[in-house]
Amino acid sequence: MNFDFSDEAKELGEQAKKLLAERAGTGPARKAMAADAPAMDAALWAEISELGWTAARVPEAHGGLGLSVEEVAQLAEAAGGSLAHVPLVSTLLATEALVLAGTEAQQAKYLPGIASGAIIACVAWSEPGAVNPANVKTIAKGGTLTGVKQPVADLALAHVAIVVAAGEDGPQLHIVDLADADTAAVETVDLVRRHGTLTLKATPAEALGTAGDYQDWLDRAAVILAYEAIGTAGAAMAMTVDYAKTRVAFGQKIGRYQAVKHKCADMYIKLELARAHALHGLAMIGTNGAELRQAAAAARVASLDALAYCAEENVQLHGGIGFTWESDCQFYYRRNRALVAALGPRGWWAERLVRALEQRNRAAA
Amino acid sequence: MDFNDTAAEAEFRATVRAWLEVNAADYREPPEENWKLPEFIARSKAWQAKKHAAGYTGITWPKMFGGQGLTPMHSIIYGQEESRFHVPQGLYSIGLGMCIPTVFTHGQPEVIQRYVPKALLGEEVWCQLFSEPAAGSDLAGIRTKAVKDGDEWVIDGQKVWTSFAHASDYGIVVCRTDPSMPKHKGLTMFIVNMKAPGVTVKGIKQMSGGSDFNEVFFDGVRVADSHRLGAVGDGWKVALTTLMHERLAVGGKPRYAPGYETLMKLARGVDAPDGNPAIAASDVRQKIAQTYINDQGIKLTQMRALSALSKGQVPGPEQSISKVVVAKTMQDLASFALDMAGGDGFVAGADADPELAKLQGSYIGSAGLRIAGGTDEILRNIIAERVLGLPGDMRPDKDTPFNQAVPA
Numbered sequence: 001m002n003f004d005f006s007d008e009a010k011e012l013g014e015q016a017k018k019l020l021a022e023r024a025g026t027g028p029a030r031k032a033m034a035a036d037a038p039a040m041d042a043a044l045w046a047e048i049s050e051l052g053w054t055a056a057r058v059p060e061a062h063g064g065l066g067l068s069v070e071e072v073a074q075l076a077e078a079a080g081g082s083l084a085h086v087p088l089v090s091t092l093l094a095t096e097a098l099v100l101a102g103t104e105a106q107q108a109k110y111l112p113g114i115a116s117g118a119i120i121a122c123v124a125w126s127e128p129g130a131v132n133p134a135n136v137k138t139i140a141k142g143g144t145l146t147g148v149k150q151p152v153a154d155l156a157l158a159h160v161a162i163v164v165a166a167g168e169d170g171p172q173l174h175i176v177d178l179a180d181a182d183t184a185a186v187e188t189v190d191l192v193r194r195h196g197t198l199t200l201k202a203t204p205a206e207a208l209g210t211a212g213d214y215q216d217w218l219d220r221a222a223v224i225l226a227y228e229a230i231g232t233a234g235a236a237m238a239m240t241v242d243y244a245k246t247r248v249a250f251g252q253k254i255g256r257y258q259a260v261k262h263k264c265a266d267m268y269i270k271l272e273l274a275r276a277h278a279l280h281g282l283a284m285i286g287t288n289g290a291e292l293r294q295a296a297a298a299a300r301v302a303s304l305d306a307l308a309y310c311a312e313e314n315v316q317l318h319g320g321i322g323f324t325w326e327s328d329c330q331f332y333y334r335r336n337r338a339l340v341a342a343l344g345p346r347g348w349w350a351e352r353l354v355r356a357l358e359q360r361n362r363a364a365a
Numbered sequence: 366m367d368f369n370d371t372a373a374e375a376e377f378r379a380t381v382r383a384w385l386e387v388n389a390a391d392y393r394e395p396p397e398e399n400w401k402l403p404e405f406i407a408r409s410k411a412w413q414a415k416k417h418a419a420g421y422t423g424i425t426w427p428k429m430f431g432g433q434g435l436t437p438m439h440s441i442i443y444g445q446e447e448s449r450f451h452v453p454q455g456l457y458s459i460g461l462g463m464c465i466p467t468v469f470t471h472g473q474p475e476v477i478q479r480y481v482p483k484a485l486l487g488e489e490v491w492c493q494l495f496s497e498p499a500a501g502s503d504l505a506g507i508r509t510k511a512v513k514d515g516d517e518w519v520i521d522g523q524k525v526w527t528s529f530a531h532a533s534d535y536g537i538v539v540c541r542t543d544p545s546m547p548k549h550k551g552l553t554m555f556i557v558n559m560k561a562p563g564v565t566v567k568g569i570k571q572m573s574g575g576s577d578f579n580e581v582f583f584d585g586v587r588v589a590d591s592h593r594l595g596a597v598g599d600g601w602k603v604a605l606t607t608l609m610h611e612r613l614a615v616g617g618k619p620r621y622a623p624g625y626e627t628l629m630k631l632a633r634g635v636d637a638p639d640g641n642p643a644i645a646a647s648d649v650r651q652k653i654a655q656t657y658i659n660d661q662g663i664k665l666t667q668m669r670a671l672s673a674l675s676k677g678q679v680p681g682p683e684q685s686i687s688k689v690v691v692a693k694t695m696q697d698l699a700s701f702a703l704d705m706a707g708g709d710g711f712v713a714g715a716d717a718d719p720e721l722a723k724l725q726g727s728y729i730g731s732a733g734l735r736i737a738g739g740t741d742e743i744l745r746n747i748i749a750e751r752v753l754g755l756p757g758d759m760r761p762d763k764d765t766p767f768n769q770a771v772p773a
Contacts, residue, residue, distance in 0.1 A: 001367070001368055001369065001370065001371075001374075001668060001671050001672045001675045002366055002367050002369075002672055002675070002676075003366055003367075003368060003665070003668045003669055003671070003672040004366070004669065004672050004673070004676075006366075070366075241753050241754070241755065244755055245754070245755060245756065252759060253756050255749070255755035255756050256755075256756045256757065256758060256759055258742065258745070258746065258758065260755075261745065261746065261749035261750070261753075261755045262742070262745040262746075262749065264749050264753050264755060265744075265745035265746075265748040265749045265753070266745070268686070268748055268749075268752060268753060269686045269689065269690060269748070272662075272666060272683045272686050273658060273659065273662035273663075273666070273686070273690070274662075275666075275683070276661075276662045276663075276665035276666045276669065276683075277658065277661070277662055277665065279366075279665065279669070280661075280665050282366065283366040283367070283368070286366050287366065287367065294657075297654075298654075298657065298658050298661065298662075301654060301658060302658050302662060305658075347647070347651065350650065350651050350654035350655075351647075351650055351654075353654045353657065353658075354650045354653050354654050357625070357629070357653070357657060358629070361626070361629070
């Protein structure tokens, strides 16, 4: 049995965590929160591109390193834990779409630029007013897209967007060159990561794979985002635990009180459940396993549960100081909302999980 | 990543499987009705002797103590294969899993010689006498006392929650030998003959109706000093060895416990409050998802541990979450499903639907599972303190002599 990251992936994860501990974290996130701050840390982006992080998943034929999704997961977790102010996860999600569903020509057009860091890519998934993410309102017709995508993470930075729009067979991935697109900034609860509104009016677009490929990409995206959420949740838990070890109340460190330590234990429990499912997702991606759909949905739900709990109880266990503007608690609390918005809420993914289980049971019967 | 055996593991599994196919052939199906105690003991002893002859007992024990000197992975593979059959199980799990490793770690050579081989062969059954009425979660609060008298010790007191005490020949018992020391310091561990004069075993009837545990009373029971395990006053350290072996046991959802599939099946035959089938109701579907995430999450967490063992590494601390998740998930699922079934979920006995009866059993059993082997609260303490490094609970009695009462 080999149910663990490869040594190579672990090593890359360690390197990424070490660099981002120095170059990112809540200090730089606080600077990035200022309204006039740049939409990313350009120096950090240059450095991580140089290190090959954006090239990790790109095949060698297109100038990349041809690594596995395990490396992508390690990078996403490191980015999530450090709140790194770079469009790394957006670009990794878009890369996954191109690697999974792009034609040779599409890959040749975009992947070398992504590998070098010259092309930043984002994912336009959410729509205004969308209650059920299965009912995509943006329409694909005759090589163009019409509709509104919002909020789109890192839109202002991106050169290309992977856009989900309804084709003849249902929702499907498209790629849109953003050079002449109608984009605008939109305010969100997350004050660090910039989001935007992409308005498409018969905007030229290329379809990326089939409707089935879109579903497969959703699984992969859910697993990658689960690792980002696990990273962020882990950082919120570490912040809580550090505080519980030092803060004194009623003559004792507050970490001695079970009301406090049991919440910390629950943070750990939720995080480990999320890790188990996310790793299952990676194993299924790596082996084209039949349980990918359920594993990915479970990873998404469990990671959102862990993140919500860690982010919320982190503020709570800090008490009044945790609610101040000066406290770092708000970064994780706000990022929780960003990661939910990125790919749809817990309930929708729980439903996807149950459908996958029903389908598997029917197949087994 | 893969979930496959290594070549060596696969070979061992094939050997075990072939042996079981021949030797456990009588146990392919579950017994038609549960065995009564004498039959259970007789079958357990016969099965243990068969295993022993084939070299499948003491798989991870050192060879010098009669074991096979193999890895935890071998033991796990044997257990996985054996669990495909309905062989008698449980009589030896505490004795061989916890007591005897304590004996061969801390006992004198002649004591090891006398007891270990017979235990491994299954001729003698062992129990573990730790918990007391006032020493459950606070295990070091033990009051059963042992007083030195020449070359012997005299034991007086009471133990409780002792599994299989009624079927046991010997036990390991932790006693207070010096009440003037702080609570963790004045304890000593002994081997006690369960058939000795002064030992009385009384069954405890549980809320479930079953009787898995006992009270054990000691009234002037004499034990030779040669049967002491570890130094006088080191009983707590010795007990930790025993409990460490308990933690190595990979715990998961009990085999009989209903999971998300049960809820799915049940929800197809029941109406939701809005008149539609319950399987279409959002709260039901969310419950199915949550149950899958918890149960499957623990299974996968255990696979992470197995993966580490398979590579010869020490598993990470993550498997410490198992029981606390499994027991509460079992209770929540059973409660939810019985709610959904309305009055039918409440009718018991001969008139009950078999599936619902199983859920009732799970509802009642899970209340015990949340306590046994470390309560939900103690397990959260352990995770917070040992894994996350938070400071220990306030223990005002920790450093005071045990016989000086600390005001409550």
